[in-house]
Amino acid sequence: MTNDYDIVIVGGSLAGRYAALxxxxxxxxxxxxxxKINYGFLYHHAISEIGNLAHHLHDAVGLSIHPSQVDNPEKSPISVVLPEAMLYAQGVVSNVEAQHSAANLAALGVDVIFDSGQFQSSPHLAFAVSERLLKARTYLLASGSCPAIPEIDGLSATGYFTLFNIWQFLYGRGKPMSTPPKNWVILGGVPQSIEVAQTLARLSCNVTLVVKRPQLLPDIDPEISQLLQAQLEVDGVRVITQTPVTQVMRIEDKKWIQAGDKAIETDEILVATGQQPNVASLNLAAVDVKWYQRHLVVNHKLQTTNPRIYACGDVIGGYDFTNVANYEARIALNNALFFPRLRVNYRCIPLAIFSQPMLGQVGLTEKKAKRRYNHQEIIVVKQYFKTVAAAQIRSENTGICKLILLRNGEILGAEIFGAAAGELINLIALAMSQNIKIQQLENLSPVYPSFSEILEQCVREWHKQKLNSNIAWQEFLESYFQFRRDWNI
Structure with a gap:
């Protein structure tokens, strides 16, 4: 069999275009x-920025933006700000789309096919698109994910939005809505649902966020989770945790959600409980590729159960993080095109939740570190943003920087909630990837004032804790040997 390509990429996400490049x-x-690629996440980030600016502007001039204080709905802040925000977001999407355009890829030699297809195994492994049969040495699945909708009584009949179509709905038929819904209930605690809840609240919507788990996100530090929830509540989001939704219904022109013992009235519902792989139409069973409801089955080399087919991005499960998908694309491509020897290692890959302030995380949490290592070897360093001059100047004092370290200074992980957390977590991730220990960050000498000052403070705190632990150990040894001397042991 003659192969037409070295690799065929089944896309539908930015990771697919990144992999092609x-x-x-x-x-x-x-x-x-x-x-067609869904650029909803770019709409979200652009609108979130506008919402944040509007929030700070109204805070600065001391104006209330709560919709209950607005007599004319058409003059409410969301009606005024959202149309401009949507136009701004449309411009951002157009610019990003141009940078990653199919035309640019085609100019570089990529055979771009705007269509859907499916695998076939007979007579040879290939990908069928319309009248074409694409044959390659290897294949890469980067088709992304689609919303996983929970089975809740009355939900489908009542109607809902997802993270994939909320911004298209608000944009309407080629132009922003003049009077968008004011009351929202968001079901599910994923990073994007938290971000959207805060954005809508800062645009003066009434927002209720319902989470089934005891805390917002299961894999972050409880103290940071509490700070994040407190910030959402300050912004006007009503957060209900540890509460399942059992029923949804429509009464006249309003929608009602039964969450535990609470009945909540709303205009619209956003479902953001999780994702599932976008593979239903690919005929994977015919080529021996296994998948479950929430993810494809892959090994550490990102091979599926068919060794010639690889996968990357949220199609293999997990949250939808672009930097993670691009990292996986690089690993999968090298393994697919050359000898499959590279293995994924997420230890130094940072993650971020684009709340305000931002939450960044890399490596092990304190809980996971203490499971893996002896408790005596772990040193946890915490510093609060209120001690940083840049935070005081910009009046962004809310936040915490938490580093999880070994006694020898090795950085096991970090969680940062505060202004510039995305940039700070990138620095920590770089240090971890280069095996730079915490004491070596003493040589950083960051610009003053800047938020990087908090890393210097963490180094000083590590020295202090290590010294105190050494003194405590020495005192224990002295007591132990004195005891033996006293009893002639």
Whole structure:
């Protein structure tokens, strides 16, 4: 069999286009098959920025923006700000789309096919698109995910939005809505649901966030989770945790949600309980690729159960983080095009939740570190943003920087909630990837004032804790040997 390509990428996400670009840089002959890409996350980030600016502006001039204090709904802040925010977001999406355009990929030699297709195994492994049969040495699934909708009585009949279509709904038919809904209930605690809840609240909507678990996100430090929830509540989000939703219904022109013992009235519902792989139409069973409801089955080399088919991004499960998907795309491509020897290692890959302030995380949490290592070897360093001059100047005092370290200074992980957390967590991730220990960050000498000052404070706190632990150990040894001397042991 003669292969037409070195690799065929089944796209539908930005990770697919990133993988196609990376494949051309490796001099591979590549085809990219994709339907239309959803740029909803870019709308969200752009609108979130506008919402944040509007929030700070109204705080600065001392104006209340709560919708209950607005007599004319058409003059409410969301009606005034959202149309401009949507136009701004449309411009951002257009610019980003141009940078990652199919035309640019085609100019680099990528065979871009705007269509859907499916795998076939007979007579040879191939990907069928319309009248074409694409044959390659290897294949890469980067088709992304689609919303996983929970089975809740009355939900489908009542109607709802998802993270995939909320911004398209608010944008209307080519133009922003003049009077968007004021009352929202958001079901589910994923990073994007937290971000959207805060954005809508800062645009003066009434927002209730209902989470089934005891805390907002299960994999972050409880103290930081409490700070994040407190910030949401300050911004006007009503947060209900540890509460399942059992029923949804429509009464006249209003929607009602039964969450535990609470009946909540709302205009619209946003479901953000999780994602599932976007693979239903790919005929994976015919080529021996296994998947479960929430993820594809892959090994540490990102091979599926068919060794010629690889996968990357949220199609293999987990939260939808672009930097993680791009990292996986690089690993999968190298394994697919060359000898499959690289293995994924997420130890130094940072994650961020784009709340205000931002939450960044990398490596092990304190809880996971204490499971893996002896408790005596772990030193946890915490510093609060209120001690940083830059935070005082910008009046962004809310926040905490938490580093999880070994006694020898090795950085096991970090969680940062505060202004510039995204940039700070990148610095920690770089230090971890280069095996830079905490004491070496003494040489950082950051610009003053800047938020990087908090890392210097963490170094000083580590020295202090290590010294105190050494003194305590020495005192224990002295007591122990004195005891033996006293009793002639």
């Amino acid at each position: 990376a494949a051309t840089q490796l001099r591979a002959k590549v085809a990219l098959v994709e339907p």
